[in-house]
Amino acid sequence: MVSRKVSRRRFMANTAALSAVGVAAPFVRGAYAAGKLSVGFWDHWVPNANGATEKLIKEWGEKEKVDVQIDFITSQGNKLLLTTAAEGQAKSGHDILAQNTFLPARNAELLVPMNDVMDQLIKDNGKVNATVEYLGKVGGKWLGVPATVGSQIKGPCSRIDLLKKHAGIDIQAMYPAGEAPKADNWTFDTFLKAAEACHKGGNPFGIGLGTTSDNVDTIGAVFHAFGAVMVNEKGDIVIKNDQVRQALDFYKKLMAFLPPDVAAWDDASNNKFLVSGQASMIMNPPSAWAVAKRDAPQVAEQCWTHGFPAGPKGRYAPFLPFFWCTWNFSKNQSAAKSLLLYLSQSSSAEKMVAASGGYDLPSFEKLTTFKTWAEEGPPKGTLYHYPNPHNHQILSVAAAPAPHKIAEQIYNQGIQTQMAVRYFKGEPLEKTLDWASGEIEGFMRN
Amino acid sequence: MANAAVATAGAVRPLRYGSISRDRKWALRWSYFFLTLFAIFFLMPPFYMLITSLKPKEEIAAITNPWWVYAPTLDNFIELLTQNAYMTFFRNSAIVSVCVVIVTMLISVIAAFSLARMKFWGSATLATGVFLTYLIPDTLLFIPLFKMMSWVRDTTGIELVNHWWTMIILYPTLTVPFCTWIMIGYFASIPKELDEAALIDGATWMQTLTRIFIPVALPGIIAATIFCFTVSWAQFLYPLAFTTSTTELVLPVGIVTTLIKGDVFNWGQIMAGALLGAAPPLIIYAFLMDYYIAGLTAGATKG
Amino acid sequence: MADIVASSAAARASGRTSLHKVMQRKSTIAFLMALPLILMIFILVAYPAGYAIWLSMLNKSMTKFVGFGNFDFLFKRATFWEIVLQSCIFAITAVIFKAIIGFVVAHFVNNIPTKGQRKWRGMLLVPWVIPAAMSTLSWLWLFDPSYSAFNWIFVHLGLPKISWLGEAGWARFSVILVNVWIGAPFFLIMYLAALKSVPEQLYEAASIDGATWWQRIWFVTLPMMRNIIAITILFSTIVTFANFDIVRVLTAGGPLTATHVFATWAFKVGIESGDIPLGATVSLFMVPILAVAATFILRDISKRGSEV
Structure with missing residues (x-):
């Protein structure tokens, strides 16, 4: 009894201290947060990046006298998705679980609203982009806190030397470190020409067309850049339009210059293609570069992360956010919220970004200018343009603006990449559209 | 192809005694030959598992001869x-x-x-x-x-x-x-x-x-x-x-x-x-x- | 529990002696001894199987009974028929090749002197012993698009690279190849045992009659091995048809849906896409096809048995 009182008093003091540094936490104050908390976070792809999160959580746990158990769950092979589905079904599981893209919306009814936390964070850290809002806020309810860990822009990562050699493009001049991009010429036309030249030179672009997220994200951004909508906000199938046809035509041209087996690529394939020195460009956050830095330094030195080429309807880049969510059957919701607040502070986010070598991307406006991105190398400045510091591209997610339930299926089943592959393999365009339309009808089942 | 070996072994069998034993010898050689081929096929993945597990990270990342370990490590x-x-x-x-x-x-x-x-x-x-x-x-x-x-x-x-x-x-x-x-x-x-x-x-x-x-x-x-x-x-x-x-x-x-x-x-x-x-x-x-x-x-x- | 049954049986056995009662008691004891098996089968197999049928008749959110709505929905989809076809091609081709390779290799092993057979048999059975998920991992690495060790050899022989898992045809080939690799040793062992049980005199008699090697296989070996061939094919068909591990680890159904089979597609639809009733519906399609295979082969065995 005595010890419990002490810890409670201590907790109150800590909460007070926390508010003092500028993070007011009305919903935690007075709540009994001490006890046990289990968190399931995304298992990071950058070597050793889990360490920062682990350390931050330990610090918090010691301060709050909460015994935190951390699981790192990989998203490879849909493990994270399966875990989420299992816990949602079983109505038990981690108090905080990282859920990516469409999962919070799928589980909307099972998640604790995070409006109080988000109001505070937006006040402190600035606004979030429209994609985060589309994915994380349903019916005015925030379903989770956009996580720093794992959230990513999947822009191009190019080989400086190979682009110069094969396509005559100086990507560093286009995207100079520390300066605004000078990339007006960086359009789909330039991109296609470069793809062709690099393919001829024996170092094709490594853009996958499997059904995993890297591949779907890329084609999603391309669709947006053509203004190609398959299902509108109201849930009507509008797939038979010229924008969709243009996007597919573009992909048909592009695929001729890609490696022959891209249809089977998963999230790891493009990385391996880059690290093995064969690729002149892949679409990936800096994890591939980080791995190359460790295992193939001569490749890493030539990598440059930059922005997407612009299409007829604008310059779109794929953004894949993770959310930290709490189930409504969690036994320790107040402690969970307190931890989330702690992890989302600027100082915490900065540590995570640093540990992940710049991979992790906070969703809040004011948190995109950390030193890590400017300083990481070699080559120095390679990540400067990764967090989109000049708001030069519009962050998007594939299948938006369709209603979440349908968009999730389009995304998970990789309908867009499947369409591209079918069309490329010689299926008539209208038949491909019919096929996709039929699949999407299937997603509308109740 | 496999059947051909059996064929050469079996078809001429009902001949003189000496040739039977010579045929047997050939059948045996062919058997060993094909068994070796099959054994290579059956044992290759575990063998590849073993050599890959002995390679350092850099060697796996580099495009070298995948069937050989240049710098074995545990x-x-x-x-x-x-x-x-x-x-x-x-x-x-x-x-x-x-x-x-x-x-x-x-x-x-x-x-x-x-x-x-x-x-x-x-x-x-x-x-x-x-x-x-x-x-x-x-x-x-x-x-x-x-x-x-x-x-x-x-x-x-x-x-x-x-x-x-x-x-x-x-x-x-x-x-x-x-x-x-x-x-x-x-x-x-x-x-x-x-x-x-x-x-x-x-x-x-x-x-x-x-x-x-x-x-x-x-x-x-x-x-x-x-x-x-x-x-x-x-x-x-x-x-x-x-x-x-x-x-x-x-x-x-x-x-x-x-x-x-x-x-x-x-x-x-x-x-x-x-x-x-x-x-x-x-x-x-x-x-x-x-x-x-x-x-x-x-x-x-x-x- | 076994002991309790035994001792109570002993206690009672010492008491009465009437034949009828003994018989009655014997069947009661027998029933009690089989009870754990019965309970297990009913609770963990029969009930969930029935429950799966019930689930397959609910709507996606499991709130409404829709009868055969899910089946109707599946029948109208090209993807479903593609998967039916693939599951069949996959199972049939893999089983045939397993049986042929097993049969041929068994003959080779049987050809060599007995004292060397043990060693060869030991080596050739290794794929069957390694857990499938783990050996498939090494195949996955052998097939890797950027680091394929096969392609390395091909390139050095001046042959073009093959995208093992990237093109529908090759991906199907690869999945079947791995399946054959894992399953052929089982056939090998079975056939080797069967070959040894064929009496040597039959071959001698055939030789004296001037039978060719082909006639000896057709008229002596195959009829003698008929039962075991049927049994192994039955087993292998079941295991291959319901296979999950290999496809899941190797291709996860891709490219497109070119290597999905019932099990992996049910997993994809039911668990990964959260449509449990539809997933249950897909997986139910494994049952009738397997049941047909089983009755067919079992009937054949009993017919052969009564002829002999």
Whole structure:
């Protein structure tokens, strides 16, 4: 009894201290947060990046006298998705679980609203982009806190030397470190020409067309850049339009210059293609570069992360956010919220970004200018343009603006990449559209 | 091509004695030649597993001769074995497999005895039923089982999802039918006179089972045990669907879901992990190969 | 529990002696001994199987009974028929090749002197012993698009690279290849045992009659091995048809849906896409096809048995 009182008093003091540094936490104050908390976070792809999160959580746990158990769950092979589905079904599981893209919306009814936390964070850290809002806020309810860990822009990562050699493009001049991009010429036309030249030179672009997220994200951004909508906000199938046809035509041209087996690529394939020195460009956050830095330094030195080429309807880049969510059957919701607040502070986010070598991307406006991105190398400045510091591209997610339930299926089943592959393999365009339309009808089942 | 070898060996056989022995010699050479080819095919993946597990990270990332190790290292094994997670997977797998073997053998030996020798109303139907159980794959059962588990939790408060010991309840559904089937075959082949004599001497059914049937059918029991262990060790779908926490995973799922990380270049460790994971069944097999084979074949032919 | 049954049986056995009662008691004991098996089959296999049928008749959110709505929905989809076809091609081709390779290799092993057979048999059975998920991992690495060790050899022989898992045809080939690799040793062992049980005199008699090697295989070996061939094919068909591990680890159904089989597609639809009733419906399609295979082969065995 005595010890419990002490810890409670201590907790109150800590909460007070926390508010003092500028993070007011009305919903935690007075709540009994001490006890046990289990968190399931995304298992990071950058070597050793889990360490920062682990350390931050330990610090918090010691301060709050909460015994935190951390699981790192990989998203490879849909493990994270399966875990989420299992816990949602079983109505038990981690108090905080990282859920990516469409999962919070799928589980909307099972998640604790995070409006109080988000109001505070937006006040402190600035606004979030429209994609985060589309994915994380349903019916005015925030379903989770956009996580720093794992959230990513999947822009191009190019080989400086190979682009110069094969396509005559100086990507560093286009995207100079520390300066605004000078990339007006960086359009789909330039991109296609470069793809062709690099393919001829024996170092094709490594853009996958499997059904995993890297591949779907890329084609999603391309669709947006053509203004190609398959299902509108109201849930009507509008797939038979010229924008969709243009996007597919573009992909048909592009695929001729890609490696022959891209249809089977998963999230790891493009990385391996880059690290093995064969690729002149892949679409990936800096994890591939980080791995190359460790295992193939001569490749890493030539990598440059930059922005997407612009299409007829604008310059779109794929953004894949993770959310930290709490189930409504969690036994320790107040402690969970307190931890989330702690992890989302600027100082915490900065540590995570640093540990992940710049991979992790906070969703809040004011948190995109950390030193890590400017300083990481070699080559120095390679990540400067990764967090989109000049708001030069519009962050998007594939299948938006369709209603979440349908968009999730389009995304998970990789309908867009499947369409591209079918069309490329010689299926008539209208038949491909019919096929996709039929699949999407299937997603509308109740 | 393979048949051609047999052809040259067989077609000229009914000739003079000397040529028969010369043909035999050629048949033998061809046999060895093709056996070597097949052995290369059959052993190549495990061999490749071994050499990859001995390579340092840089060597895997570089495009060099994949069939050779230039700078062998045990780093992958050391890193793996000093990781708590891997040891946890190993421990979970070991406990689950041993428990499943015990549970399975208790259920199936006793049931097989009763079905093969004692007979009761519906016992023939049950024997067929045991066989039919085989037709219902785990891939059909895991969805309803999952829903049943949440029912158990709602009514009794016992949480079955995300615990490694749940596998001890589930795996017997995969092992018991086959083991019972093998054992029915074995028991049926034991001469009726043996147990009739024992019963006349006043032995109970249970004594007949433990004193006569089990010793006589021991090779079959060992074979069934090995089968049972191999199946439990290798089962993939149930743990994939029912466990998620790192502390609750068993080996195959642990390796596939936690060692393969999308962007990280981990193949040295993955191969080391797979190799160590394959070791227990391989070791058992190396020492008990004859039981393994005898039981497998006898169980299947006589059933 | 076994002991309790035994001792109570012993206690009662010493009491009464009437033949009828003994018989009655014997069947009661027998029933009790089989009870754990019965309970297990009913609770963990029969009930969930029935429950799966019930689930397959609910709507996606499991709130409404829709009868055969899910089946109707599946029948109208091209993807479903593609998967039916693939599952069949996959199972049939793999089983045939396993049986042929097993048969041929068994003959080679049987050809060499007995004292060397053990060693060869030991080596050739290794793929069957390694857990499938783990050996498939090494195949996955052998097939890797960027680091394929096979392609390395091909390139050095001046042959073009093959995208093993990237093109529908090759991906199907690869999945079947791995399946054959894992399953052929089982056939090998079975056939080897069967070959040994064929009496040598039959071959001698055939030789004296001037039979060719082909006639000896057709008229002596195959009829003698008929039962075991049927049994192994039955087993292998079941295991291959319901296979999950290999496809899941190797291709996860891709490229597109070119290597999905019932099990992996049910997993994809039911668990990953959260449509449990539809997943249950897909997986139910494994049952009738397997049941047909089983009755067919079992009937054949009993017919052969009564002829002999």
